[in-house]
Amino acid sequence: MGPVQEDEGDDRGSEPAAPQSVPARLERLASVLADSESLGIVCHDNPDPDSIASALALELLADAWGVPEIEIVYGGSITHQQNRAFVNLLDLDLKQLENTDLDAFDRIAFVDHSIPGVNNSVPSSTTVDVVIDHHDFPEPPDAEYVDLRDRCGATASILVGYLTGSDVPISEPVASALLFAIHRERLDYVRHPTADEYQAALTVFRQADVPLVEEMYGSSFTPAMLDAIGEAIRSRTIRGSSLVGIVGRTNEGGAIPQAADFLLNLEGITTVLVFGLVDGTVRLSARSIDSRVDIADTLRDAFADVGQVGGHGDMAGGQIPLGLFADHDEDDPDLLSFAARRVRGRFFDAMHLDDDG
Known part of the structure; x- marks a missing residue:
């Protein structure tokens, strides 16, 4: 059959x-x-x-x-x-x-x-x-x-x-x-x-x-969850109506999609990517309320060659193994900043946004 x-x-x-x-x-x-x-x-x-x-x-x-x-x-x-x-x-x-x-x-x-x-x-x-x-x-x-x-x-x-x-x-x-x-x-x-x-x-x-x-x-946030969301807010980079936030290293993987949902409420923002390092991988969560953006296709354009991504036109996610950052060990203190530059750059390139937005 x-x-x-x-x-x-x-x-x-x-x-x-x-x-x-x-x-x-x-x-x-x-x-x-x-x-x-x-x-x-x-x-x-x-x-x-x-x-x-x-x-x-x-x-x-x-x-x-x-x-x-x-x-x-x-x-x-x-x-x-x-x-x-x-x-x-x-x-x-x-x-x-x-x-x-x-x-x-x-x-x-x-x-x-x-x-x-x-x-x-x-x-x-x-x-x-x-x-x-x-x-x-x-x-x-x-x-x-x-x-x-x-x-x-x-x-x-x-x-x-x-x-x-x-x-x-x-x-x-x-x-x-x-x-x-x-x-x-x-x-x-x-x-x-x-x-x-x-x-x-x-x-x-x-x-x-x-x-x-x-x-x-009515369930409560853990302190680690709030810290991760707070870091995504603090670290945000905006180009045009698109925003990238980084939660950093965290054991609270659930903070990443929550931060993406939260940051989408920011005035003037229609597309959001939030990512962080969780259990040896870069976890991605993206949202968009822009009818011109298919966020799942955007993540595929940006990361399909290096990780696993999928989702819908308005909501998507994925993960990238640390093999993308082969020059750095997982415990390398510079890994997060290096990953941030690579992930942020790939995403904004896929969105066709240069440094001037």
Whole structure:
């Protein structure tokens, strides 16, 4: 059985594929998981609520379809304070990728990411059976079942459609997770939501524990998180309406996208890149509200030859191994300033901005 691409088409000159109905998708997905004794659902590295909630929804479906053993796995760490509250308040049992043998699973599913080795620590040789994602990638994923809808604002919205199209009831914890994920992925509907997000949120709101979701929003920053965001503000470089900020060295990887969101509020700024050194890599997070800028394409132009990048027209990210800075050791005190010059220069070049903006 060859791979089936379940997308909604794109705007790159080709005729859009005819979208399949939800029942047809569910039938295809169920057939891929049929007779499987185990399923590993892999979130992307440093997973956000959209990835985790989507994994929980897929777990709910697979369990109802009789898959005996299901594990949700992630690489990296969960550092964003709201993401930690999300996991703790829902009492989620997530497994670390480094302690998991993926080869032991009959089937492997990716949610909210698509390609082994891209935005995840999965070996590139790994066979992936199921991909459900809302990000655009230049090369289509190689999997038996693929539902890739880059016009959708959140992977969680796709999974809500699966659940409502099936006879599987949505439990209160999963509904709460999906509601929080949809809100966070679209920054409470400020960052370009689609009709799918409004409909999905309305659907799960009825089953969700809303006070619990509000408690997730009220989680506290750690001092290290605030320090990292403060450093990005202090170090900002502006050219025209574009801004680059540096959080420096940090163990709080979640501070990087938070700083990008925060700096996008600065008057006159429409495009932001924030980066920092985390666990031996340069982590990137970018945002744009400029309709002329596709920030995912911009990051690809700037960094695809040296790292892994991907995302949407308004939101993207990636990571660059320190091999780009081969002249410097990780502990070299000059590494950060050297990396800053290289990353900042590549980004502004991709944005066609010289020193005068």
